Amino acid sequence: MENYDVVIIGAGHNGLVCAAYLLKEGYSVALLEKSSIPGGAATTEELMPEEAPGFMFNRCAIDHEFIHLGPVIEELELNKYGLEYLFCDPTVFCPHPDGKYFLSHKSVDKTCNEIAQFNRRDAEKYREFIDFWQRFTKAIQPVFNAPPQAIFDILGNYDIKSIQNLLSILGGPHKSLDLIRTMLTSPKDLLEEYFDSEFIRAPLARLASEFGAPPSQKTISVGGMMMSMRHNPGMARPRGGTGALIQALVNLVKAKGGAILTEQNVKRILVDGKRAVGVEVQNGTEYRAKYGVISNIDAKRVFLQLLEPGDVAAVDKDLRERLDRRIVNNNETILRIDCALSEVPRFEHHNHRDEYLVGSVLIADSVRQVEIAHQEPEVGNIPDADPSFYAVVPTVRDPSMAPDGQHTLWVEFFAPYQINGAQGTGFAGTGWTDELKNKVADRVIDKLADYAPNIKQSIIARNVESPAELGDRLGAYKGNYYHVDMTLDQMVFFRPLPEIANYTTPLEGLYLTGAGTHPGGAISGMPGRNCARTFLNQQQPVLNRLREIGKTVFPKLS
Numbered sequence: 001m002e003n004y005d006v007v008i009i010g011a012g013h014n015g016l017v018c019a020a021y022l023l024k025e026g027y028s029v030a031l032l033e034k035s036s037i038p039g040g041a042a043t044t045e046e047l048m049p050e051e052a053p054g055f056m057f058n059r060c061a062i063d064h065e066f067i068h069l070g071p072v073i074e075e076l077e078l079n080k081y082g083l084e085y086l087f088c089d090p091t092v093f094c095p096h097p098d099g100k101y102f103l104s105h106k107s108v109d110k111t112c113n114e115i116a117q118f119n120r121r122d123a124e125k126y127r128e129f130i131d132f133w134q135r136f137t138k139a140i141q142p143v144f145n146a147p148p149q150a151i152f153d154i155l156g157n158y159d160i161k162s163i164q165n166l167l168s169i170l171g172g173p174h175k176s177l178d179l180i181r182t183m184l185t186s187p188k189d190l191l192e193e194y195f196d197s198e199f200i201r202a203p204l205a206r207l208a209s210e211f212g213a214p215p216s217q218k219t220i221s222v223g224g225m226m227m228s229m230r231h232n233p234g235m236a237r238p239r240g241g242t243g244a245l246i247q248a249l250v251n252l253v254k255a256k257g258g259a260i261l262t263e264q265n266v267k268r269i270l271v272d273g274k275r276a277v278g279v280e281v282q283n284g285t286e287y288r289a290k291y292g293v294i295s296n297i298d299a300k301r302v303f304l305q306l307l308e309p310g311d312v313a314a315v316d317k318d319l320r321e322r323l324d325r326r327i328v329n330n331n332e333t334i335l336r337i338d339c340a341l342s343e344v345p346r347f348e349h350h351n352h353r354d355e356y357l358v359g360s361v362l363i364a365d366s367v368r369q370v371e372i373a374h375q376e377p378e379v380g381n382i383p384d385a386d387p388s389f390y391a392v393v394p395t396v397r398d399p400s401m402a403p404d405g406q407h408t409l410w411v412e413f414f415a416p417y418q419i420n421g422a423q424g425t426g427f428a429g430t431g432w433t434d435e436l437k438n439k440v441a442d443r444v445i446d447k448l449a450d451y452a453p454n455i456k457q458s459i460i461a462r463n464v465e466s467p468a469e470l471g472d473r474l475g476a477y478k479g480n481y482y483h484v485d486m487t488l489d490q491m492v493f494f495r496p497l498p499e500i501a502n503y504t505t506p507l508e509g510l511y512l513t514g515a516g517t518h519p520g521g522a523i524s525g526m527p528g529r530n531c532a533r534t535f536l537n538q539q540q541p542v543l544n545r546l547r548e549i550g551k552t553v554f555p556k557l558s
């Protein structure tokens, strides 16, 4: 048996961020990670060491925007621990079948000039669209960086600028009601309201659907933020890949005396009375926690898989059923393709320039195609007849990730977890097989070749991961890349359920962090930081409050 002040289940980036804040306050912390390396959905690995030595691949997350909306990097001084962000400019390229294209730069003006070549009205509307979502993002940024049901914490995050932005989007009664109307609508409706041309609607629909729902889905118009964030705060990647963020966090955690124990699959949370007091891992070892057990995995897994039903019922008789039945994880997840390349893909029909490959490349020919890409997985069909997908050649911005002059290709293709009519077959009974995943990957590469004809001959090696394998690797329900769907009914103070939305649970000493908590999935570190603040507020209420007030009043001195 080992003893710590705090035990964290899972060493994803949020678990590591949370650990770092607690270690800084003097708590002893152990992170228990089921995999052989820390990082969860944020690792960079030499995936094909035999066929493609020296090529480094981001297994999941690649483009980071949300983390720049919070203070984690500065507060934890991650640059001192080896982190360097490389901002991308241009940020997005989307070739259109008719020869037009969408190319966004960090500068909104420059982007409008690109759009104006093809449609002057859309260029002006783009400026309006981005302006709205930037004011919206700045107005709600303070909410991201606090527990969602902690009104004083949220208010404490507002400064003059964010109040101005809030007022500018709220305005008078009609403007406020119109804002609510905008929130209730779908990305598709909003894009049709703003723009005339498909070459701009389609990529923006594709980015909005990163929330994991089709562009026609009401209540996710907030997906408009996905484009506006690429202008401000910008889109960046750690030098060396997403894993370099993890490495910096690991360096910090270790420097502060934290323990990161890999291949420690937590199978049970230990409860004494109505309090979580530790965990037991697969090999039988117990890790005791004096002050708290924090979970980097979502509430559904924690309460349905790691706790005895009787222990949960003793504190909340309805919670298990509500987690089981009320939390929604749709059937859409991701098929991943990684390739080692001898040269970059060349967009011959669009007057190829290497700058197209600095940011994300979106294959989104029409809003309809994007709609199908997200509708079909929900009913168990693979949308590969005419694939829409997100691709990146990260080695253009960061050549250190491949041998000299060579490149990598990262592709994210939305696909069903459970294939319709194939229940009980293939990996984990999902219907996915090696043959099928490779067939789908071939279709995706064929589609890319329509735009970049040299792609096929440039592939040195390829790895395809099916949704079922991804789910198994991450341990997430139905391979959900956000742990819990990111629809409005499961966001902010509803995430994952109102009664456990503030990182605390009815079991004393058991806390939640990670993508399944506010503000949700993506590389942000915010759930980790917010959870640590909640924990510290409970442990040292007076001291911590005074410190927070001090930081607000004398920000320069803290």
Ligand SMILES: Cc1cc2nc3c(=O)[nH]c(=O)nc-3n(C[C@H](O)[C@H](O)[C@H](O)COP(=O)(O)OP(=O)(O)OC[C@H]3O[C@@H](n4cnc5c(N)ncnc54)[C@H](O)[C@@H]3O)c2cc1C
Pocket (backbone or CB within 6 Å): 009, 010, 011, 012, 013, 014, 015, 032, 033, 034, 035, 038, 039, 040, 041, 042, 059, 060, 061, 062, 063, 064, 065, 066, 264, 265, 266, 267, 296, 297, 334, 336, 412, 473, 474, 475, 481, 482, 513, 514, 515, 516, 520, 521, 522, 523, 524
């Ligand atoms: C394919 C893909 C692409 C993505 N692309 C982007 C992107 O470009 N930009 C972006 O911002 N976000 C992206 N995301 C989302 C983002 O990566 C995740 O939302 C984020 O990394 C989640 O971090 P986390 O720390 O909350 O959870 P996780 O990274 O899921 O960490 C949880 C950890 O817990 C471990 N674990 C699970 N069960 C147990 C157990 N029983 N015992 C011990 N350990 C356990 C897991 O192995 C994992 O390490 C992507 C996700 C995927 C899957």
